[in-house]
Amino acid sequence: MKMTFWGAASTTTGSLHLLEHHGKKIALDCGLFQGRRAEYFTRNKEFPCDPSEVSTLILSHAHIDHTGNVPNFVKQGFKGDIICTHATADLVRLLLLDSAHIQEKDIQFVNKKRARRKEPPLEPLYTIEDAEQCLDMFVGAGYYRPMVVDEELTIKFLDAGHILGSSQIQVDLAKGDGAEPHRLVYSGDIGRSKRVILRNPETPSEVDTLIMESTYGSRESPPFDNLKDDLRDLVNRVAERGGKIIVPAFSVGRTQQIVYQLNVLFNEEAIPRIPIYVDSPLSTNVTAVFRQHPECFNRQTRELLQTDDDVFGFDTLTYIRSVEESIELNKRKGPFMVISASGMCEAGRILHHLRNAIGNPNNCILICGYQAEHTLGRRLVEKQKEVRIFGETHELKAEVKVLNGFSGHADKEELREYAFRVEERSGGRLRKIYLVHGEEEARKDLAEWINTHLKARAILPQRGESFDIN
Ligand SMILES: [Zn+2]
Ligand SMILES: [Zn+2]
Incomplete structure (x- = not known):
């Protein structure tokens, strides 16, 4: 299995991670990259992988930095299922239409300025019509229900306690071709414990590889x-x-x-x-x-x-x-x-x-x-x-x-505790923790703590970097 980190590597937005096994490509999240305007357009418009070659898209939660580029992904050829929890599917519907509305408004403003400078108008990143196009492709799943993506790969959503419907994606790769079964967990965004309304983030177990967020890797939040x-x-x-x-x-x-x-x-x-x-x-x-x-x-x-x-x-x-x-x-x-x-x-x-x-x-x-x-x-x-x-x-x-x-994000202590508990529940199997979704300082702080206190090694992938996972 190969993993390539295309977004939210040393930043927090534009989450997009690509999993490949036996020639099949599965994307985890497809978020909007948020940044300066010029970079915003090129980074979001041009995908580093051909969307038509991706067979399934799995979403961790509804926030726009994880889902906001789905209409564009579909516009550029993605035809597979978009799998997420039921609540995420319902929220994404609202958020994508809202995002498309903002894109359309935003480009009108930009084009007015361009017209004054006699520059040709720009197209919006996507339109409301584009957003509506992809809504039929959503497949909702309950928490803990194993979903068979193909004969070798099963996924399961665990609660991430971050926003309504938020999940950690557990990917189980079956044994085959001399390879051992492998469990990869993508944490999505991890929430805080003891909040109102939502459950606490769960601790996955028997994990071989963890892809983990690091937003507040160096910041403490006040208690509730x-x-x-x-x-x-x-x-x-x-x-x-x-x-x-x-x-x-x-x-x-x-x-x-x-x-x-x-x-x-x-x-x-x-x-x-x-x-x-x-x-x-x-x-x-x-x-x-x-x-x-x-x-x-x-x-x-x-x-x-x-x-x-x-x-x-x-x-x-x-x-x-x-x-x-x-x-x-x-x-x-x-x-x-x-x-x-x-x-x-x-x-x-x-x-x-x-x-x-x-x-x-x-x-x-x-x-x-x-x-x-x-x-x-x-x-x-x-x-x-x-x-x-x-x-x-x-x-x-x-x-x-x-x-x-x-705040909906686990703070420094809570992230450390999460990594510690995952290792504890994985009985020595957990070897690598890939840190994503964090500014450089935050993920370096968390990596240092992991490398000092845990057996698993922290890895800080750069954008576009691939790793063999097995
Ligand atoms: Zn989020
Ligand atoms: Zn996020």
């Missing part, structure tokens, strides 16, 4: 325990002064976690019953998918469902779809809370809410996710005195509160 208390204190504080709480949040995971926590706090009568609005059509649709997949929930959430039939809804919560209703919110007096996309404040309805709320010290902007450099979200976290929204300068007078504990 404080999160609920911090949220409680914040809501009480801002409600008392009659302010608005504006929450930029990612549509998958973050929004549902906050709603779930608020629901618990309301049930416990720990916070006043202020109106809460989820103002994002995508978040609203994604929450509907959450409701359809209780098989992905942890025991605590399933138990809660026995007494509270909707853990993502309560009487003061309104899901908003129309633009008119969204605009109406700006006229409302506080206290209330708006949870809206995008998560890094780069586009979408959140910008109107921020513009409206930013100048009043009674209001609060609650940041609960990673904010990349050069984004408005980052400027808010840095508490810059003035920020620009829609081309106008605004003085930042509102309170800015950062709650980091919502």
